Amino acid sequence: MLTRSELGRVVEANWDRQLQWLQSLTSFPSERGQEAACQDWIARSFSDRGWVVDRYALSDVSMEHLPGYSPAVDVDYENAIQVIGALRAPNPCGKSLILQGHVDVVPPGPSDMWTDGPYAALVRDGKLFARGACDMKAGVCAMVFALDALREAGFLPGSDVFVQTVTEEESTGNGALSTLARGYRADACLIPEPTQQNILRASLGVMWFRLSVRGTPAHVAESEQGTSAILSTFHLINALEEFTLQLNERVQRHPWFSKLSSPIKFNPGKIRGGDWASSTPAWCELDCRIAVLPGLSLDAFRQEITEVVNKAAANDPFLANTPPQIIWNGFQAEDYVLEPGTDFETAMRNAHAAVTGQPAKEILFTGVTDCRFYGRYYGIPALCYGAKGSQIHGFDEHVDLDSVRQTTMVIADFVQRWCGLRRI
Template identity: 30%
Template sequence: MNSLNKDEKKDLVESKVLSWIDDHHDEIAGFLQELIQIPSVNPWFRPKEDESREADVQKAIGNRMQALGAEVANWEPNAKELAKYEGRAGYYADHKFEGRPNQAAVLKGSGGGRSMLLTGHVDVVPAGNGWTVDPYLGERREGVIYGRGAVDMKGGIAAMIMAVEAVVKSGYRMKGDVTVGTVVDEEAGGMGTLDFVDKGYRADACIMTESTDLKVAPLCRGILWGKLIIPGRSGHIELPQGDWREGGAVDAVTLARVFMDHFDRLNADWRLRKTHPYMSIPCQLYIAQVNAGEYPTAFANKAELVFDAQYLPREKDDMGLGSKVKAEIEEFINRVAMTEPWLREHPPVIEWLIDADCGETPVEHPFVQTIGESLKKVISEEMIEGIGFHTDMGWFTNVGIPTVNFGPGNPSVAHQDNESLEEKELIKAVKTIALTLIEWCGVADA
């Protein structure tokens, strides 16, 4: 090998690693099955007994990484210790972490290379009642693996760990350090990642292996959940009602329709202003729930519109959150209220439920280009596209780590009944991450 030039050596390394991945297809699929077979439902969702086993998933990951020579650290986050982040993304004073550890497995490099962080969350949402297969069996059928977390995001975790294993088992050692960081609590707000960053883990680049359909996603949008509470005044729905100033009924459902019509106009404006060259859809405000009224015979005395609104990284405030967009929505709602005499005297109220942060790494950054070139070697094309949903990438970009989302599986399948992942996509993800490790970190003979 010493007689080969630099490019020939790299080609030989890549060929050997890719061959190892092809030869160990069943082992890679089997590791994903192993992770699925350990239920790790976030306890925020009040899972059934024995379904909240995040610690057991971490143990399985830790054992695999230790076998590769990694140093594994395991600890439980503590909300009191993180109180300094109150008001910032991912902090929730009431979250509990007994038996729910974060984990960092550090594979030390030989020196002279750039470091890499591979990260993902081990918690999943509940399986629900609509499954036609066992959600925790990890069944393989005709090249597809079924199970809760197959896409979100144990498939990505399996891919990143097996990519590291492919390089090591092929007889090479990364020059730069590689950290595999697996966190809890993403499905309930992201406090695990906040804690991981607070512990001081850093790298020259990061891949968050959320499912992206094998697209390189250098940004995710922020997400706001809000509840608009519209007051009305009840009255018998079958009888004439006088003017509201004289005690007549005010139908909150009718007022809710007014707001929904105006939200359509807001969205038309946002479709022009809140776009991004790497986002396939603009930011919008969508009504997700409509709750109103008490009785079939009475006009509604209150209506609630629960909505989801997205914002772009360029709209973040100094705390990394969406207060600017909140203020924009509040001002819009106040303007609409001023068009209705009743609402001028009985203004609606907004309750903000969730502010999930966002992040972005410039497409021209060398790391984005590196993973894009690696992907082209696997699928013959480079696909760069941001993702509309929230991921935990924001805190990594906040502390200066260039981060991309990249992982196997269609994200729209996440949280669905019969969640599944095609094995061929899992293998492509393993190959892309392995090639990125080789190029970014550099390798030497073990």
């Protein structure tokens, strides 16, 4: 087994190349529906390493019948490219592994509100700034260069490793699901999301839905003769915020998520409506995100949301006769918990301790990760462990480069513990 100093030496020797790779990766504006160029670049990078590459589009895979599938949101899956690099061991001597990361990023917002622009990928004060630098292209970089470090030291993993870069993590998770539908399996899955170098044990489920609300148009000079779909929508928002307070009271009975303060988050994230500034708006659409109460089925949770919306609509003079439509699109995701005691977690903790000299801490997440697909539906234990950073989904998102270097070492050490090593 390679020692900490040996791993540190090979990671450091590759560091300039690794940083350049990360800067190239984060310079791609791989927003939803625009990830293909980034994925093609990754596919070439994997092929250059001698890995067997499987590049495919989500439209090539049948997933609608599978547990965990979420309905797509306003995107063409023919351009949603996924990439898998396979390192096969002819005579496995350890356990197999999936290393998975997503390359899709959320929209950056107004570019002029970034110090250097969202895709400048500049380094300042030991940090790399770019949309997706922290969430989670630094993790993708760390998992790739962890394997490079082992190779630099003269070794390959002793068992099969599948390096996966997926899309749709920020909206449905269907990228991760597609890899399983395509038949890829392993004894564990490590996803280097930015956990501040903590072990992410559990994440909540998330549900997206769109409220489609109607109104009656009228000239604003006679607004009392019309109704405002936008104002009616805010009435529904208030009802859902009150529902969220009730959910946070109910979650206090959960063995894991009760440890968090107000873990159920509701966000009215995107609104559009109306046709003319001098007409009362005849329509409004609101895209919402809410955490799913753990332990409740998705069907039961959808029914509760429907009841909240219908009750609020019944108290609105116009909506009572013209009820809003609820469209379930995007995330329909259940919670996931990796229970303590797995050999997988033990190996991850040992790798962290060996590299950092400190015991690993664990965290719970009020958002969602792709871990649920592997652990909840396919019996593959999964956890997240990744670098430190800040401003995820915000302006001037950045990742701490020292933590990227250290995370690369931790993943390399974990791979040798979990998969074993074979000499080149």
